[in-house]
Amino acid sequence: MSLSSDVVYVVEKNDMATLSKHNRLIWIIPALILVALLLFIFKPSSSASSKTTNQNEDIVKIRIAVPDLSSSERHSSGTPLIDYIYLNQLLEKEFAKKNIQIEWQFFKGAGPVINEALANKQLDFAFLGDLAAIIGKSNQVDTTLLMATGRHIDAYLGVLPNKGYTSLEQLRGKRIAIFQGTAMQLSFDQFIERYGFTEKDFRIINLDPTAANAALAAKQIDASWGLMSILALKQQKIVEVPLSTGQRQDGAGTIQSGLVGRREFIQQHPELTQTLVNTVLQSAHWVSQPENRDNAIQLVTKNAGLPTELYTLSLQDKALKTVYSPLLDEYYLGHLQQGVQTALNAKLIKRNVDVKQWQNPEFIEQGIQQLNYENYWEPSKE
CATH class of the missing domain: 3.40.190.10 (Periplasmic binding protein-like II)
Structure with missing residues (x-):
């Protein structure tokens, strides 16, 4: 083979190598573009990604506070709604499925101590009377009102x-x-x-x-x-x-109570919050059944060391279905808003609380649907 032919051969070989390289680039570049396009289309939003990350955090314990109204050596909320959950370990059984423990904290110091614990993120949820819940929110403890747990309680x-x-x-x-x-x-x-x-x-x-x-x-x-x-x-x-x-016919002075949760926890763990709300709804449903009235009263009075006849007397002419209605209805929210105004007038709080902005009815509404309790509780008109 002559030198000229060798040169031609080398040139042709180099041209073919270059062409082959170009061909590979022609296929690789569109593939890369396609992959980038798919990643852009299906990439989760930052908020969704954050929510997923938060949801997958290892929650090993949920901490719940209750004012201790017991007159015995046992802990008691003084209400059948909460004591039924506590004594039957309804939350423990439900969250065991998720490998999550429930920690009940009963406070003799009632509202003020519970608000401090919520502010310090030492609690996740709390069952509170109206004033304690209002004071906490007014003092910028970042809670959300999830459901009613008592109304029309006489003093x-x-x-x-x-x-x-x-x-x-x-x-x-x-x-x-x-x-x-x-x-x-x-x-x-x-x-x-x-x-x-x-x-x-x-x-x-x-x-x-x-x-x-x-x-x-x-x-x-x-x-x-x-x-x-x-x-x-x-x-x-x-x-x-x-x-x-x-x-009085206007309900002035009657006590309302509710379930509040730290807003940060609720936002990060909506599924866990829903599970907790559903369990409380199931208790409210059991307590409100007329055939369970005597058992409900005996359950709380035995646990709290309260005279059964006195508890029965305090609830005479009251339907437990009404007293323990979980609905965030106009009466309940309106009574809380009046309480806010009374607290402002009495200088018990310094900042106003917009109750309608404070409440979040989504969890209770979804829970009622999931448990088939639609139309069971009617909004209170008094």
Whole structure:
């Protein structure tokens, strides 16, 4: 082979190699473009990706707070709705399927201590009375109101007997015990507000129910505002009960309660939140069945060490289906909003709370559908 032919051969060989390389590039470039296009189309949004990441976080424990209203050595919420869940370990059984533990924390210090724990992210959910929940939200504890857990709960004014105390006017300047910072204080303030009074018209003494009962028995105070403990004192003839919220038609002073959760937890773990809400809904449904009424009352009174007859008396003429309706209806939200205004007027809070912005009805609405409870509870009109 001549030199010229060798050169031609080498050139042709190089040209073919170059052409082959170009051919490969012609196929590779479109393939890369196609892959990039598919990644762009199907790439999850940052929020969805974040949500998925958060959902897959290893949650090993859910922490739930309850005010401890027990008169015995056992822990109790003082309500059949919550005690039914607690004693039957409904949440423990449900979340065991997800390998998640439930930690119940019962607080004798009630609302103020629970709000502090929520603010410090030491809790995930809490069952609270209206004032404690309102104070927490006003103090910028970032909670969401998920459902109602009690409404129309009556309160009573117990006064020393044989003193002629039949009206608030006769108690002006007298010593009245209230468990301040709790639903009792908001209840009292809402009640006396309807008669044109404020706390300044009385000598308010901050005592928990047990201490208030002892003070009444020792005649160290003139009156106390409370729940069933006042009825117990009445039966013992230690007090008379001239006034109660049950005497009013507008519900002024009745206590409402609800389930709140840390907004951050709820946003990061909506499925876990839904599971918890559904379990509470199932308890509310069981408690509200007329055939379960006696069992529900005996369950909580035995656990809390409360007299069954007093608990029955406090709930006379009340349907548990109404008392423990979970609905965030206009009555419930309206009563809470009135409570916010009363708390502002009494300087119990400094910032307003927009209740409708605070509540999130999505979980309860979805739970009612999932459990086939549609049309079971009707919105309260009173």
